[in-house]
Amino acid sequence: MDWDKLRVFHAVAEAGSFTHAGEVLNLSQSAVSRQISALEESLNLPLFHRHARGLILTEQGELLYxxxxxxxxxxxxxxxxxxxxxxxxxxxxxxxxxxxFGSLWLTPRIKDFLDLYPDIALTMVLYDGELDLAMREADVAIRMMPPRQPDLIQRHLLTMNYNVYASPEYLKKHGVPTTPEDLDNHHIIVYGDDARVSPPVSNVNWLLEAGAQPARPRHPVLEVNNIYGIYRAVKSGLGIAAMPDYLSTEADALVNILPELKGPKVDVYFVYPEELRHSKRITVFRDFLLHKIQESL
Incomplete structure (x- = not known):
């Protein structure tokens, strides 16, 4: 297969149109179209279904893509x-x-890393789902669970606990709960169900059950499918929530209440592809994280 034509085909399949692929490749729409037609002729197979709204890969096109x-x-x-x-x-x-984790813990420390390694061009992708490291959607992941993809190297970074937090404004207005049973009379913010994103732990909404009577189930005042969103809601004074303990050093505006009430533990992993095992960028970033974690313990 002609390498240049394959490169053009890959760009078209990624972009979904000749025009957008041409912009990426700095080629005219007609030049891109000719390259794809020539590739289809050489293979004697159609690679795209062409219609007014764009291009769709054929079965053979999907295989080649x-x-x-x-x-x-x-x-x-x-x-x-x-x-x-x-x-x-x-x-x-x-x-x-x-x-x-990226917004509250990692981003504030990135300046120190780039001061040490100014020649590294760092990009951060903050996303509660899993990017495909094998397909280079990212080089490194910091994940709240062991990787499920094969051929990934993992290094345990730390173990986090879940604690209970509220804002001073909320506690001034509603009082401070002194026992888990007192939570029956408070506004609870919990993790919302979203099938597209896995929760950080299996029993993430344990605060609804802590000290509760089966005959009087608690109902949340708000559900949010993102820990950062929960943090912002708690900080605003809306209610009480269980959040990871790295917030205790980052969110100084919040109060850790019911300290004896501990939630599930979460193991955090540093993950990267096998092919990047010898990358110095990976090594220095991993060592930097371990140093910062040790500082914050």
Missing amino acids: KTAREIFSKLAMTEALLTESRERPQGPLKVTTTVA
């Missing part, structure tokens, strides 16, 4: 490793983690 995507992903990873300096870590590094 899957292979092309793997090839270009591997090439991108190889290029990054080849261009990395032997003397000083440099080049792009894309890191993904959850919205809450």
